[in-house]
Amino acid sequence: MLKRLLFDSKNLNVTVSRLCNQLLENHNHFQNSVIIGLQPRGIFFAQRIINEIEKQIAKKIQKGYLDTTFYRDDYKNNRKELDAKETSIPFSLDEKNVIIVDDVLFTGRTVRSAMEGIINFGRPNKIELLVLIDRKFNREIPIEATYIGKSVNTIESQKVLVNLKEQGYKNDKIWIVKTN
Amino acid sequence: MNLLNNKHLLGIKNLDLNEIDLIFNTADRFKEVLTRPIKKVPSLRHITIANVFFENSTRTKLSFELAEKRLSAEILNFSSSGSSVKKGESLLDTIKNILVMKVDIMVIRHSSPGVPQFIANNVDASVVNAGDGSHEHPTQALLDAYSIKEKLGNINNKKIAIIGDIIHSRVAISNIFLLKKLGAKVMVCGPKTLIPKHISDLDIIVENNIKKALEWADVANVLRIQLERQEVKYFPSLREYSLYFGINNKLLKSINKDLIIMHPGPINRGIEISSDVADSSRSIILNQVENGVAIRMAILYLLSLNIK
Incomplete structure (x- = not known):
């Protein structure tokens, strides 16, 4: 199995703080902005962003997490993703600026279903997308991220493997892996 | 998956x-x-x-x-x-x-x-x-067990009494199967004529005294008297049934314990359960529907x- 390292703990921290600064620049101290992490893996990365922002502005921000399983259009063919995880958005998203956070942007289908899920919680002013890794050239629907940690060129037979400490790994390591 | x-x-x-x-x-x-x-x-x-x-x-x-x-x-x-x-x-x-x-x-x-x-x-x-x-009636049993779990945290070792017309009740049979699988202790209680003969073979307790059943139980699942399925008389009158097996506040007060009351609906108010019990805070009847x-x-x- 061929592996190429994209991030280790050190450069992941640098990227997280750059993304947070970009968010702060656009979101006016998060007065009307909320962060929604996507289940299952986007929530860990979202929590890092939230921690860093809360540290910088010294106040709590509104946050939630969303599971997109029931909104997917490919769930018949994609059986491993069918275990619905918890969703928690205990506030209305009416008139809010929503930032969706996920680890990897690939075909765009998860984000499409996430947007469908989000509008069930109200009509946001604006929806933005923040991803750690953007796999360019693999999009199946016209969705692009607003904030990107790193763009990579991948082909379909490759996978992005995200191992974060929050998932029980010793160190943060994010790889591109060739599967066959 | x-x-x-x-x-x-x-x-x-x-x-x-x-x-x-x-x-x-x-x-x-x-x-x-x-x-x-x-x-x-x-x-x-x-x-x-x-x-x-x-x-x-x-x-x-x-x-x-x-x-x-x-x-x-x-x-x-x-x-x-x-x-x-x-x-x-x-x-x-x-x-x-x-x-x-x-x-x-x-x-x-x-x-x-x-x-x-x-x-x-x-x-x-x-x-x-x-x-x-x-x-x-599997979906009823599943929602009953889910409601008990929601209220008590888990079902294992909990004591659940199913009360009333057991012989005509699909809810009773499905509940017994499910609750036993989930590790609960199950009792059925009602007049002898409304309890199937060999039901104790399902490893459940059979009781004919309502007070004893309620003293034993954590949860009482009260069933409807199914008059439409009774071709013959199983008890002399509804009034007598209500007197001996109906659950009312007076009976519950005499037991003096926290007991959860369930009913799969539709309720015959005043027969198997009185209105003050059905509408009380210990009743989770509407949670069951939800x-x-x-x-x-x-x-x-x-x-x-x-x-x-």
Whole structure:
């Protein structure tokens, strides 16, 4: 199995703080902005962003997490993703600026279903997308991220493997892996 | 990915613990969906469901219908009154005519035990038993157990008394199967004429004294006296039944313990349960109805995953 390292703990921290600064620049101290992490893996990365922002502005921000399983259009063919995880958005998203956070942007289908899920919680002013890794050239629907940690060129037979400490790994390591 | 082992839900008997767990966990997710401003998900938009009711129903039918609508399924409703069943059409002909209209899941209620199994043997669609005679009513048992779990945290070792008309009750049988699987201690209580002869073979306690049953139990699931299924008299009068087996505040006060009261509905107020008990804070009767939608959404969603 061929592996190429994209991030280790050190450069992941640098990227997280750059993304947070970009968010702060656009979101006016998060007065009307909320962060929604996507289940299952986007929530860990979202929590890092939230921690860093809360540290910088010294106040709590509104946050939630969303599971997109029931909104997917490919769930018949994609059986491993069918275990619905918890969703928690205990506030209305009416008139809010929503930032969706996920680890990897690939075909765009998860984000499409996430947007469908989000509008069930109200009509946001604006929806933005923040991803750690953007796999360019693999999009199946016209969705692009607003904030990107790193763009990579991948082909379909490759996978992005995200191992974060929050998932029980010793160190943060994010790889591109060739599967066959 | 976890899936149900079977393409039908015909009874609790065929479910294993992993499947029960999967249904409860999925119901948790749908319960959250039902708190959203828009309580609908598009998961079953490619699925057509027929609700085929050969017997009267309010709660179960509405609950299934709402669950199906919340999942965005296409719905077909059939009830035998006013249909060609009255003209003499056979059961299988009726069902096959409904299915030829490309129905994926059939929710069926019938007064004869075994009808859902018979249908499942003869058609390609998934079949959900919504009550067959005095045999099984699996979705009711699942929502009952789910409601107990929600209230008490778990079911293992909890003492549950099922009270009333056991002999005619599919709810009782499905509840016994499910609660035993989940490790509960189960008692049935009622007049001897309303308790099947060999029911203690199911490893449950049989009691004829209501006070003793309530003193023993953590949860009392009170069943309806099913007058429509009683061809012969099983007890002298409703008044006498109510006097000996009816649950009222006076009786509960004499026991002096926290007891959860359940009832699958419809309630005969003043007969098996008094209004002050049915509407009291220890009653979770309306929670049962609320949870019914989430449980049925979970079952229909999980069955839809098995449809090719």
